[in-house]
Amino acid sequence: MEKIVLLYHTTDGHTIEICEAIKNEIDTAKNEITIISLIEQPNFDITPFDKVIIGASIRYGYHDKSVFNFIKKNQGLLDQKKNAFFSVNVVARKPEKNTAETNPYLQKFLSQITWKPKLLDVFAGKIEYPKYNFFDRFMIQLIMKMTKGPTDKTQTYEFTDWNRVKAFGKKISEL
Ligand SMILES: Cc1cc2nc3c(=O)[nH]c(=O)nc-3n(C[C@H](O)[C@H](O)[C@H](O)COP(=O)(O)O)c2cc1C
Numbered sequence: 001m002e003k004i005v006l007l008y009h010t011t012d013g014h015t016i017e018i019c020e021a022i023k024n025e026i027d028t029a030k031n032e033i034t035i036i037s038l039i040e041q042p043n044f045d046i047t048p049f050d051k052v053i054i055g056a057s058i059r060y061g062y063h064d065k066s067v068f069n070f071i072k073k074n075q076g077l078l079d080q081k082k083n084a085f086f087s088v089n090v091v092a093r094k095p096e097k098n099t100a101e102t103n104p105y106l107q108k109f110l111s112q113i114t115w116k117p118k119l120l121d122v123f124a125g126k127i128e129y130p131k132y133n134f135f136d137r138f139m140i141q142l143i144m145k146m147t148k149g150p151t152d153k154t155q156t157y158e159f160t161d162w163n164r165v166k167a168f169g170k171k172i173s174e175l
Contacts, residue, residue, distance in 0.1 A: 002050040004172070005034045009056040009064040014126045015088050018165055019055055025169025038066040046074055051082040051175055054117075057125060058089035058105045060139075068113065075115050082175040084119035086168065090149070093124040093159035119175060121168045124159035131156075 004026065006019045016035070023033050036044050038056075046052050054071070056063040071078065087106045092098045100106055100120035110116075127150070129137055137153055144151050 002031045003034070003048055004031050004051040004053065005036060005044075005046060005049045006053045006055065007036050007038050007044065007046075007070065008054070009038045009067050011057060011059055011064075012126070012128060012131060014160070015055050015057045018086070018088060018123055018160070021162060021165045022053070022055075022169040022172060025166050026173050031173070038064070038070050042066055042070060043073075044070075046077055046081070049081065051084075051172065052078055053084045053086070053172060055086045055088065058087060058091075061105070063087065063105070063109055071113055071115050078115055083115075083117055084121075084168075084172055084175065085115075085117035086121045086123060088123050088125045090125050090127060090159060091147070092122045093149070094147075098122060098124060119168075119171055121164070123165055123168075124161065126160065127157045129153040129155060 006022060008015045008019050010016050019035050023035065026033055054067065056067040087103065087109065089105050091105065092103050097103050100122055103122040106120065106122050127140060127144070129140070132140060141151050141153060150157050
């Protein structure tokens with residue numbers, strides 16, 4: 001029995017949905033899976049776990065500082081374990097920016113940390129115009145206009161390729 005922990009940062013809940021989808025791909029007869037919010041438990045102890053997966057979304061160009069802080073504090077332990085990282089952002093809806101190697105946010109993130117995750121991926125996120133406050137809705141509309149994305153502020157657009165998320169879950173099982 002392996003112990004796996006999925007640590008996440010989310011603002012609007014999409015990254016936790018991705019964590020749940022990853023969990024569904026992992027055989028629970030052979031693995032014990034725990035999902036933890038980095039905001040609720042910034043000092044979570046990963047010592048007892050065999051595999052540590054961290055997932056975080058992008059907001060205004062950055063992963064949350066709770067993600068950086070956790071990685072910095074736990075780098076020694078992370079390096080001793082099987083581990084993976086994934087990023088969620090809407091730039092990844094573009095085919096030329098949807099791999100770990102070609103996604104600018106993931107590449108920038110990796111250049112800012114010294115941890116080298118053993119498995120990496122990036123998933124396209126979701127735009128939920130009706131859920132946002134006036135400022136965020138305006139900003140996202142502007143970004144979407146500039147990047148030729150959808151701008152109807154009455155709609156929700158989900159770009160996530162769930163088969164890709166499932167494939168990532170399988171790869172975690174095989175780590
Ligand atoms: C206010 C705001 C700012 C965002 N900024 C970016 C951004 O700079 N680049 C990007 O690719 N996606 C951006 N996104 C898209 C989010 O990454 C996407 O909505 C993701 O699904 C959010 O995941 P979460 O619900 O787990 O936080 C932004 C979304 C919001 C609401």
